[in-house]
Amino acid sequence: MVNNNNLAEYETDITGEKLRESGTIEVLPAQPFKIMCAQTELDPTGFDTLRQRFSLICEITASNSRLLEITPKGVSKGTAAAHLAASLNLDASRCAAVGDGESDLSLLRWAGMALSVANAIPEVKALAKFTGPSAEEGGLADVFDWLIAEKTSRPPI
Incomplete structure (x- = not known):
């Protein structure tokens, strides 16, 4: 360092x-x-x-x-989320993840629904089903609002 x-x-x-x-x-x-x-x-x-x-x-x-x-090798946000989900008997298809940078890519690829903010790198935005405003503009709150609206507009799994 x-x-x-x-x-x-x-x-x-x-x-x-x-x-x-x-x-x-x-x-x-x-x-x-x-x-x-x-x-x-x-x-x-x-x-x-x-x-x-x-x-x-x-x-x-x-x-x-x-x-x-x-x-x-093999240690990433994606593998951590997979282990946590498995311990809770959750399938990745029932999980959403929000990211903005390269270190979030494995997590977003693992999750059933990838979300991002406007200041995310292009690779993250390409994976996202929804992109909110930048993090500095409260984008994470908008992403959560969208996710809640999306969840309540669909029948339960």
């Missing part, structure tokens, strides 16, 4: 997880569950080398244009 930047604080605020900054992986005290890589410059190709080198052995997704998340 790049030291001395606001990206670590931003991610900590979102996840509630305390991030440990490290110059190299060799100094970590244990095997990490997730590695986050941050770039200070807004460069869409900045993470290409990591993707090319490790995508066959790890899940690699961007949580935004400056943060890359690396997790063990």
Whole structure:
């Protein structure tokens, strides 16, 4: 992770997880569950080398244009949702998911109904049955309103 930047604080605020900054992986005290890589410059190709080198052995997704998340192969929002749904005896066809970024793609592909907001990346919007206004404009509330209206307009499953 790049030291001395606001990206670590931003991610900590979102996840509630305390991030440990490290110059190299060799100094970590244990095997990490997730590695986050941050770039200070807004460069869409900045993470290409990591993707090319490790995508066959790890899940690699961007949580935004400056943060890359690396997790063990098979660990994603989609697999987490599938495990949770299975524990609740829910089929994916009865589940909806909302997303806006690359890290949401596996979840949206898994869910029976994918939804998004206007500021979502094009790949997310392409999966969405409905896209609300941007998140900054209260789009998530509009997505939920649409979902409730959609659910109540159809007969129960």
